[in-house]
Amino acid sequence: MRIVVLGTGMIGTTIVSEIAKFKGIESVTAVDIRQESIDRCLEIANNPKVFGKTASLLSQEDFIQVLQDADVAVGCLPHSLSLTAIKAAIASQCHFVDLVGSMFQEKIELHTQAQEAGVTIIPGCGVAPGITNFLAAQGIEMLDVAEEAVLICGGIPRWPVPPLWYQVVFRLESVLGLYTKPAFAIKNGEIVELPALSGLESLTFPEPVGKCEAVITDAHSTAFTLKGKVKNLTEKTIRYPGHWAKMKVLEELGFLDNQLIEIDGGLTAPVKLSEQILAPKMVGHSNEDVTVVRVEVTGTKSGISKKYTWEMVDLYDHTRNITSMAKTTALPAAVAAKWIAEKKIVETGVVPIETIIVKDRFNPFLAELEELGLHIEFKE
Template sequence: MGRFVKVLLMGCGHIGRYIYEALSPRHEVVAVDKGGACPEAPAQDALEVAVGGYDLVINALPGSVAYKASRRALEAGVDVVDVSFYAEDPFSLDEVARRAGARYIPDAGVAPGLSNVLAGRIVADLGRVDELGIYVGGIPERPVGPLGYSITWSPTDLIEEYTRPARVKRGGQVAAVDPLSDVELVHSPLGLLEAFYTDGLRTLLKTLDVPNMYEKTLRWPGHLEKIKLLRDLGFMSEEGDPQPRLVTARLLARLKFDVRDVVYMRVVGAGGERKIQYEVLARPRERWTAMQIAAGSVAVGMIYVVKDLEPGVTPPEYIGMSNRLFPRLIATLKQQGVEIVQEVVERRAL
């Protein structure tokens, strides 16, 4: 893809700063952020900035305003790569984008995001997939503090992961399960981890014809036993004055430790006698955290595929299915220092 004339980056927080510095050497990037966190970024509301005249918008805003911002850019006919996570259905923007002739890639982060890309690749390579599992975690490189975890994002959103029912597919039907109902031990390059259900399948529930699918988030062993105790005792409840959940969130916010992070993901699919597994590993580099590198690199990679898409919504799994676009995205991730390993297993009678 050729050089963009101008890229508008909405939001310059944790991930936005990485995107800004990764793109600036090769592209003209204008960042807008209420806090003016990026160099030379005007402290301006992204919902008010004029989007006309830009070739691409990268949306790295908080989920509370991200949907409105993407819709606004698409209505103006500008392509959007969206690294944010919001509650609305991304496909509800398909007609808006098509009508304006704009292309939209939602969920362009780690999970959802890269997890979807690899899931789509597995389905494309296997043809028939009976079961698909996603395991992903952004964790300290060693257990730390009373929960073996260091808070790197909103503690209120973290509590949501442990309390909000997670959608999975079982026997072809979508079901909502208790996130802590089936804690599983997982062997990884980092050591033994534990996994619990989270609601991260998103568009995969609609786009992939796989009868059994789930996503699980990873933590160091012992973490979930303590979390379940807190939840069962009512510390994550919304009932009461003050709400126990709000008090717990304030206490969890203190659990920030000076420890390096690591991002590990495994996406595994099985169909018939074949199984394909991808492992992803990102570690901190210079002043960047592993999560900044992993999530920011996906958004950076997406700008090199978006112009080859048709107008409308293209979820990341469709990019994974493309023999032309998938290698292009993976090459960008490798350049940014994200390690990806594929393993293929085939059972054959001798």
């Protein structure tokens, strides 16, 4: 099997390194627009099965050129390129695992095309969306009647510093997008849109995390795929106390708006200005981070009230020398690509991970994540 990984940042490099270790993988091609990023990826992977390739990755034709000879590809790309890459994968008859979960409605419209091409497209296959999705779906499957599913996740600094008590571990553009977009959720069995930064609540996690705060963020594909199976569903993102209040003020004042305004004769979006100002304020004193997941599903089983909870507190990986966010995002995608290569996943079309990593596949998938260093605890 020939694998292509699009994007060689920390997450992409981790995926390249892990996939290259799997048996049955003939080659892994690391693709990026920057040769220096590819060189760093090859050095870290240190595997004769790994090759590098530069490509512009701007148009569908650019993607087709690097995907046409591949069996499976993994997309570690900016949100703006995700849909284009999926269309190219379908045209190239290449299976595709995508870390990006946004634009789900546009992606699911490609389901029939993907089926006709005989390819598997898995959108949002990281930690959230990704791990949180199939944990919620499995909890719902375990109940006769599912009342509520709450998906909670957050990547936070191990050693938080003021003023925002947060450090960027992936693209700041993606972080601010999470803060500004209305959130799809399920309420009383119907899909609803909830305001960004709403639903503030306090939470406590095991050490070294402690007290946190969470707000509602987009539930991505689960609002659509789990509708009809659960009465209420929301996704929430955690930060340390005080962070959300400060970001809410910026949002209310318009600093996170995308609408262009004139400044000294030029046009710019306030959010672009805010990115430049906030970026240095979101740099921590250490690269060490923590990724927290908690998925709670409540309902009844055989007439008895049940609550299922999965929880993960994952720390910076000193063995791999990568952030926890990179590890927890990369490993589910790497295993999913491996399972496609091994024909453990055979469904074609656009198939969100919560529709395929349930029932008989659930425990084996978790077991492989455990072997790679991701430990998720379950409590009933």
